[in-house]
Amino acid sequence: xxxxxxxxxxxxxxxxxxxxxxxxxxxxxxxxxxxxxxxxxxxxxxxxxxxxxxxxxxxxxxxxxxxxxxxxxxxxxxxxxxxxxxxxxxxxxxxxxxxxxxxxxxxxxxxxxxxxxxxxxxxxxxxxxxxxxxxxxxxxxxxxxxxxxxxxxxxxxxxxxxxxxxxxxxxxxxxxxxxxxxxxxxxxxxxxxxxxxxxxxxxxxxxxxxxxxxxxxxxxxxxxxxxxxxxxxxxxxxxxxxxxxxxxxxxxxxxxxxxxxxxxxxxxxxxxxxxxxxxxxxxxxx
Ligand code: AMP
Numbered sequence: 001x002x003x004x005x006x007x008x009x010x011x012x013x014x015x016x017x018x019x020x021x022x023x024x025x026x027x028x029x030x031x032x033x034x035x036x037x038x039x040x041x042x043x044x045x046x047x048x049x050x051x052x053x054x055x056x057x058x059x060x061x062x063x064x065x066x067x068x069x070x071x072x073x074x075x076x077x078x079x080x081x082x083x084x085x086x087x088x089x090x091x092x093x094x095x096x097x098x099x100x101x102x103x104x105x106x107x108x109x110x111x112x113x114x115x116x117x118x119x120x121x122x123x124x125x126x127x128x129x130x131x132x133x134x135x136x137x138x139x140x141x142x143x144x145x146x147x148x149x150x151x152x153x154x155x156x157x158x159x160x161x162x163x164x165x166x167x168x169x170x171x172x173x174x175x176x177x178x179x180x181x182x183x184x185x186x187x188x189x190x191x192x193x194x195x196x197x198x199x200x201x202x203x204x205x206x207x208x209x210x211x212x213x214x215x216x217x218x219x220x221x222x223x224x225x226x227x228x229x230x231x232x233x234x235x236x237x238x239x240x241x242x243x244x245x246x247x248x249x250x251x252x253x254x255x256x257x258x259x260x261x262x263x264x265x266x267x268x269x270x271x272x273x274x275x276x277x278x279x280x281x282x283x284x285x286x
Contacts, residue, residue, distance in 0.1 A: 006090040007080060014092050014139055021089060022050035024143035029136050032056040033073040034082050037177040037185040041146040042086050044174055051089045053140050060096050062128030073190045092140070099135060108134045110157045110164070116251050117244055118153045118275065121266060129154060130161050137167050145169055150176040150184050152262055152277040156251060176276075178204065184276045191272040199237035200269045203276040206231035210245070210263050214280050221245040221254040224263065232267060241266040241273070248279065258282055 008014050026049030028041045045052045063069040083091055107127055114126040147155050159171045177185050182204030206228040213227055228243040246253050248260035264277035
């Protein structure tokens with residue numbers, strides 16, 4: 001007989017249910033409004049772990065004051081149906097009051113890695129992310145935690161935090177899931193009208209063009225950034241915020257691409273801010 005999925009909110013309920021889960025436990029942190037990107041993480045966790053916990057929490061501390069916290073899309077009933085159909089054991093849906101009770105004043109902050117890119121554009125964002133993820137790790141105590149490459153800097157920051165704070169778990173990074181037209185799946189795509197959705201494929205096109213140039217042996221990072229900028233500029237509905245060609249580990253901007261590198265960008269399509277990235281692997285020169 002299949003066990004029914006537990007849906008719990010309080011920390012006490014989570015702790016006592018957690019004790020009964022078969023090991024190893026996999027955790028998939030999400031903000032809900034699930035799409036195939038999220039579900040690919042859940043499927044991987046179900047394959048690799050005896051029990052799977054999914055958290056659904058729209059974390060207020062990772063949103064800036066002018067960002068879309070109140071408008072962030074939510075559909076808990078649909079999310080729960082999808083997770084049940086995949087065989088998830090437990091869904092944790094804490095409230096902001098449970099995560100940040102009155103008097104809350106403890107924060108986890110990763111330093112240099114959070115300075116550039118998303119960290120520069122969204123002050124305080126990663127402090128909110130690392131704090132909530134540390135709290136999820138402590139509460140659920142998973143052996144493996146699953147994150148998407150879609151949020152490349154987030155992955156780098158969380159891996160660093162897990163190492164630096166001795167969390168006894170493996171951070172598993174899953175590939176970016178895209179629509180057939182290349183658009184990376186995102187809960188925020190729900191904000192796009194049909195014309196904007198088409199325009200939003202320009203992120204994928206810009207990244208692909210730079211990646212192709214790299215495959216054709218272009219090693220000048222500024223030339224790759226220029227290819228991305230020019231492709232984005234050709235799409236009237238898109239407004240570039242940044243493009244980057246950075247070292248994969250440090251996220252520092254490169255002059256010359258030699259080892260593993262990260263192409264990334266943030267682009268506004270209308271009021272919707274979209275991010276995407278691709279990884280470049282350079283073969284060592286013999
Ligand atoms: P979010 O609900 O946006 O916080 O995302 C929860 C997790 O799903 C994060 O680890 C994201 O990186 C991951 N994720 C979001 N979109 C995608 C995607 N298109 N492909 C793969 N993973 C994704």
